[in-house]
Amino acid sequence: MMELEALQEINSEVRALGAQIVALTPEIERYTRAVQKKLNLTFDILTDLHLKTAEQFRLVFVLPDYLRNLYKSFGTTLDRFQDETEYRLPMPARYLIDKEGIIRAAEVNADYTIRPEPSETLAFLRKLTT
Amino acid sequence: MTSLQSRLDEFKKSFEAGAPPYNATREAVETMHRATAELKASGLEKAALKVGDRAPGFSLLNQDQVKVDSAELLRRGPLIVTFFRGHW
Numbered sequence: 308m309m310e311l312e313a314l315q316e317i318n319s320e321v322r323a324l325g326a327q328i329v330a331l332t333p334e335i336e337r338y339t340r341a342v343q344k345k346l347n348l349t350f351d352i353l354t355d356l357h358l359k360t361a362e363q364f365r366l367v368f369v370l371p372d373y374l375r376n377l378y379k380s381f382g383t384t385l386d387r388f389q390d391e392t393e394y395r396l397p398m399p400a401r402y403l404i405d406k407e408g409i410i411r412a413a414e415v416n417a418d419y420t421i422r423p424e425p426s427e428t429l430a431f432l433r434k435l436t437t
Numbered sequence: 438m439t440s441l442q443s444r445l446d447e448f449k450k451s452f453e454a455g456a457p458p459y460n461a462t463r464e465a466v467e468t469m470h471r472a473t474a475e476l477k478a479s480g481l482e483k484a485a486l487k488v489g490d491r492a493p494g495f496s497l498l499n500q501d502q503v504k505v506d507s508a509e510l511l512r513r514g515p516l517i518v519t520f521f522r523g524h525w
Contacts, residue, residue, distance in 0.1 A: 313441040325514035338524045339500040353497035363493035365485045374472040383525045397520040404492045404516045415485040417476040
């Protein structure tokens with residue numbers, strides 16, 4: 308969520324460079340709609356239902372039982388949010404993909420509390436487009 | 438403008454101190470640390486697609502139930518794709 312807000316802050320510059328941002332989450336539309344509204348995002352959030360795309364990027368992990376139970380106690384019921392009984396998540400990741408479909412920058416971290424700065428992604432994009 | 442990482446660090450600090458509205462217990466915080474350490478140790482992040490790989494295409498519904506196709510987006514220009522866990 309905080310990362311989406313930070314990406315929103317660079318979105319006008321991204322658009323000016325002829326590029327676009329999309330955010331993918333395993334959550335169903337009820338939640339993507341709410342997030343988009345709440346954060347006033349001007350880019351799309353896409354429902355990656357059952358993590359099909361995240362799987363192709365090889366980002367998916369299964370939550371161990373003890374973590375699943377903790378999340379449930381917090382009210383984080385992934386089975387409802389994602390419309391499947393398995394408790395799986397994508398590792399947080401940010402990719403820059405060029406027009407030919409090749410990945411030009413990639414940032415994946417198993418620790419979801421560490422994220423790259425949007426300004427770094429913007430710098431990669433500038434290099435790519437100028 | 439405050440950097441994203443410093444915002445995240447601040448949130449983490451307050452969450453781990455048990456601040457409301459989460460009121461996380463020490464035990465819960467330790468459980469979360471354990472899970473992150475195990476995922477890190479699994480080496481899974483190294484298996485993820487990286488620079489130079491071809492990005493898989495996708496065709497997915499957006500928040501307004503409109504289908505969005507990555508090939509169509511790429512025709513217009515480069516794409517920044519971010520994966521996030523959810524609204525919680």
